[in-house]
Amino acid sequence: MSESVEHQQPTNGSSPSTQSIAVQDTSSSWLVSADSDIQPAISIVMPTLNEEDGIGECIERITTALEELKIHGEILISDSSTDRTPEIAREMGAIVVEPDGKGYGYAYRYAFERARGEYIVMGDADTTYDFESIPRLLEPVRDGTADICMGSRLNGEIRDGSMPTLHQYIGNPLLTKFLNVFYGAGVSDAHSGFRVFTREAYETLDLNTDGMEFASEMIMEAGAKDLHIEEVPIIYHEREGEETLDSFQDGWRHVRFMLVNAPGNLFSIPGIMLGVVGLAIMAIAYSGLSIGGVSLGPHSMIAGSLLVLVGFQVLCMGVFATVTSDPIRRPTDPITNWMTSSLRLDRGVTAGLAMFGLGAVYAGIMISQWIASGFTQIPLLMADIAAFTAIVIGLQTVFNSFLMSTVASQ
Secondary structure, three states, rough: OOOEEEOOOOOOOOOOOEEEEEEEEOOOOOOOOOOOOOOOOOEEEEOOOOOOOOHHHHHHHHHHHHHHHOOOOEEEEEEEOOHHHHHHHHOOOOEEEOOOOOOHHHHHHHHHHOOOOOOOEOOOOOOOOOHHHHHHHHHHOOOOOOOOOEEEEEEEEEEOOOOOOHHHHHHHHHHHHHHHHHOOOOOOOOOOEEEEEHHHHHOOOOOOOOOOOOHHHHHHHHHOOOOOEEEEEEEEEOOOOOOOOOOHHHHHHHHHHHHHHOHHHHHHHHHHHHHHHHHHHHHHHHHEEOOOEEOOOOHHHHHHHHHHHHHHHHHHHHHHHHHHOOOOOOOOOOHHHHHHOOOOHHHHHHHHHHHHHHHHHHHHHHHHHHHOOOOOOOOOOHHHHHHHHHHHHHHHHHHHHHHHHHHHHO
């Protein structure tokens, strides 16, 4: 005998104000099959690739969690296996779907679109995550205090042999630092795959990646869209079955994805810093000021000029990357924002020609003085460098303006 009760939810956060949860006698199963008329309140999604050694234990732990929560849930296995994984999963009451594409991220996205629960749980099927901890991760999401709750391995316990030393002390902390600095995620273990979130939060995220970088994309999108993430310490166990992660290749894919989706950090900020340092060196060298009794000469002037030229071009790359793509984290510095929003072709060409003209006039004056002296009075090298730096930047501005106008119109 079953009855439907109304479970009241807080109205803050992204959780619904009410959630209808079907409750029945504790002697009955809380696991919902694909053909059941009962609407599951929670969907647990696991991508599988030959996980026959661990899938059974994971499903048993999930059913234990559902019994504790006393809410109906479904288990979705997004399977690409060639072993007995799907057969074992079906025998134990899970729903098995077969993605029509390849990749870790695609397997998740394919299953998420078919999940019926208001809350979604994701995790690996290799026994590394203890799914009996689902109630602890679900609590802040169901209470409305978090849009996403993650199980933190680095703040919890990592059992011996469960994670390579390189991943534990270098890879995961470094990648997490990248995400926190670039995207404001504010998490301790960005690549933990054990997560709980609301359907509304998932629909807010614009997730498109197919590979292992999917884990990073979710946190990057959440940070960029100001979703609230909480973490719960968990125990990370030794896996059952063969490892499918390629440490260096998958790690590089994470880093590359983070960088190209933050052009401000990749291009704009380094470009501005290079330009400012270069200009400071040129100004000190040209003025003849001494620092600590040391004066900067022509060689420093040349170095400063090169830094200015490189910095300007890198800054322009940040503008191009912002205009031609839709990065997750757009640049926030005022220079890039002004260039992308206000710098039209006519303004860019005018500014570039003005810069070129100033440098050319200055260079022309020095050349005329050199000719008038009968080629005996060599122009000041410092002035030469300053003039030709202005000429080069002017030319860069003109051609970059045409390029930006071309790519922006496509």
